[in-house]
Amino acid sequence: MPALSVSLAVPVAFLLARRLGLARAGVVVALTLALHPWSVAWSRTVTVPYALCLALGALAPLSLLYTVRHRTIPALVATSLLLGLGAHFSPLALLPAVAAAGFWLTARPRPSLRDTALLALPAAVVVTPPLLGALGVRSVTNHHAAAEYFTHLPARLHAFARATLGGASGEATLRHFTAARTPPAVEALFALGVVVVFALALTSPVDASPRADLSRWLRWHLPVALIGTPLLLAPARTWNLPAVDAERYLFTLVAPLALALGLLAESPSRGRRLAVALSLALFTAQTVRGANDLLRGGGRDRGAWLLSDGGAYRGWRTPREREALPVLIRREVDRIRGRERAVVVVSDYAFHPQHFVDATGGGARVIDVAKFPLPERPGWLHVFVRWSPGLFAEGYAPREWLDRDRALGALMRRDDFTGLHRERVFVQPDGSPLCELWVARRRAVATR
Numbered sequence: 524m525p526a527l528s529v530s531l532a533v534p535v536a537f538l539l540a541r542r543l544g545l546a547r548a549g550v551v552v553a554l555t556l557a558l559h560p561w562s563v564a565w566s567r568t569v570t571v572p573y574a575l576c577l578a579l580g581a582l583a584p585l586s587l588l589y590t591v592r593h594r595t596i597p598a599l600v601a602t603s604l605l606l607g608l609g610a611h612f613s614p615l616a617l618l619p620a621v622a623a624a625g626f627w628l629t630a631r632p633r634p635s636l637r638d639t640a641l642l643a644l645p646a647a648v649v650v651t652p653p654l655l656g657a658l659g660v661r662s663v664t665n666h667h668a669a670a671e672y673f674t675h676l677p678a679r680l681h682a683f684a685r686a687t688l689g690g691a692s693g694e695a696t697l698r699h700f701t702a703a704r705t706p707p708a709v710e711a712l713f714a715l716g717v718v719v720v721f722a723l724a725l726t727s728p729v730d731a732s733p734r735a736d737l738s739r740w741l742r743w744h745l746p747v748a749l750i751g752t753p754l755l756l757a758p759a760r761t762w763n764l765p766a767v768d769a770e771r772y773l774f775t776l777v778a779p780l781a782l783a784l785g786l787l788a789e790s791p792s793r794g795r796r797l798a799v800a801l802s803l804a805l806f807t808a809q810t811v812r813g814a815n816d817l818l819r820g821g822g823r824d825r826g827a828w829l830l831s832d833g834g835a836y837r838g839w840r841t842p843r844e845r846e847a848l849p850v851l852i853r854r855e856v857d858r859i860r861g862r863e864r865a866v867v868v869v870s871d872y873a874f875h876p877q878h879f880v881d882a883t884g885g886g887a888r889v890i891d892v893a894k895f896p897l898p899e900r901p902g903w904l905h906v907f908v909r910w911s912p913g914l915f916a917e918g919y920a921p922r923e924w925l926d927r928d929r930a931l932g933a934l935m936r937r938d939d940f941t942g943l944h945r946e947r948v949f950v951q952p953d954g955s956p957l958c959e960l961w962v963a964r965r966r967a968v969a970t971r
Contacts, residue, residue: 525567525569525574528566528575528578529556529566532578536553536781537549539586539589540785542589543585543588543733544732544733547785547788547789548737548782548785548789550788555784559693560809560810560813561696564700573771576612576613576616577774577778579609580619583606583623584619584740584782586601586602586605587606587623587626587740588737589602591736594634596641599642603646604649607648610653610654613772615774618744618775619744619747621747621751622743622748623642623743626739672762679763680763681830682765682829685829685830686765686769686770687749687752687764687773687776688714688717689710691776691777692713692714692809693713693809694710694713694714695770696809697813699767699768699834699836701812701816701835702834703813721780725742734786738786741782741783745783748776752775767833767834767836787799818841819952820951821952821955822835823955826918828920828921836873842952842957843952849874849879853880855906855946859946860886860906863886863903864900864904865903867887867888868906869892870892870930871927871928874889877889901965902967903964904963904964905962907960907963910958913956915928945959947959
């Protein structure tokens with residue numbers, strides 16, 4: 524579904540923009556959705572559904588611009604549904620709806636009460652169930668005291684600025700998914716380019732043309748995205764995005780960036796069009812660089828923290844076989860166990876997909892001992908999945924993730940297991956360490 528949503532959004536964005544008389548903008552928005560590293564990476568993982576939010580975040584504004592000029596009932600209802608549907612995938616997807624409210628209420632000529640109701644009510648109906656669910660979850664899981672929001676504020680603002688600008692340029696996605704590393708000066712240059720693109724878009728002239736409508740939209744969308752992202756994250760997440768994997772939330776910035784580039788493409792200024800060309804070239808180069816690293820490279824997991832040179836999350840490391848690691852593990856487990864029942868023991872959320880790969884097997888059960896105790900299975904074969912020595916970089920943080928892997932090593936060496944041996948080692952395409960399978964049998968009578 525994430526890949527399908529972005530794939531469909533590419534032609535639909537082009538067609539919507541062309542209906543508005545913004546054909547060049549449509550091409551650029553479509554190319555940004557197709558080429559941007561965030562779009563490519565997150566549309567190819569089912570870890571989170573945020574690629575659907577990106578698709579809606581780009582399409583809903585274009586639909587709204589059409590609706591402002593053609594206030595037909597189908598256009599009003601379709602736009603309303605596009606604005607509200609994203610709430611089922613993330614509360615952050617409501618930010619374009621907030622911007623749309625301001626844009627609609629300040630439109631000229633003023634919208635009628637009927638048109639406003641047709642735009643608001645379908646979205647409200649769609650949004651209400653997930654919104655009530657989110658409020659219910661927050662009431663029992665809120666551990667973030669408001670007093671903590673401002674602790675070490677300068678460092679937090681630094682992390683937030685670096686994360687958001689890196690997310691828009693694609694650098695944050697490369698840092699998270701791959702071992703590719705960019706010199707700080709080059710990363711700062713990319714960030715400056717993002718600032719320039721948004722500044723040029725926000726200073727575009729305002730008149731009565733569709734291009735002016737897009738310019739006015741961005742003056743609502745961008746501030747709402749920049750301010751609203753940390754505000755919506757704060758009750759349940761660390762608002763300043765200090766972890767490298769927090770770039771998954773930055774669809775909130777990629778969508779307005781695509782529209783900003785589309786606006787600049789409609790400008791008669793060669794300088795603005797050059798900025799578009801350079802941006803698309805950057806996205807393409809970043810995506811190719813990331814794909815090359817995943818297919819041919821390796822490297823260590825450097826940790827979770829953005830300001831401590833974290834990145835290259837082990838969950839995205841690619842085996843030399845260039846197949847999904849959980850599938851390879853499942854295949855090895857089936858070979859090892861034959862017709863026996865077995866337990867696959869992991870101790871890291873990075874192995875969460877193993878639950879789904881093994882769901883139809885019947886003969887192997889996956890247990891994450893970081894979450895649940897290992898059940899008593901006397902006589903059963905146990906396959907322990909551990910990260911290889913050398914996968915974690917020196918000074919890795921957070922330390923508790925290392926401790927979980929070490930605790931798994933201690934567990935498999937307990938006295939109630941016998942015949943422990945290493946059965947298989949997986950490496951990355953360049954030979955860098957990845958993970959290992961260790962096999963032991965639970966004693967028929969447990970001895971503790």
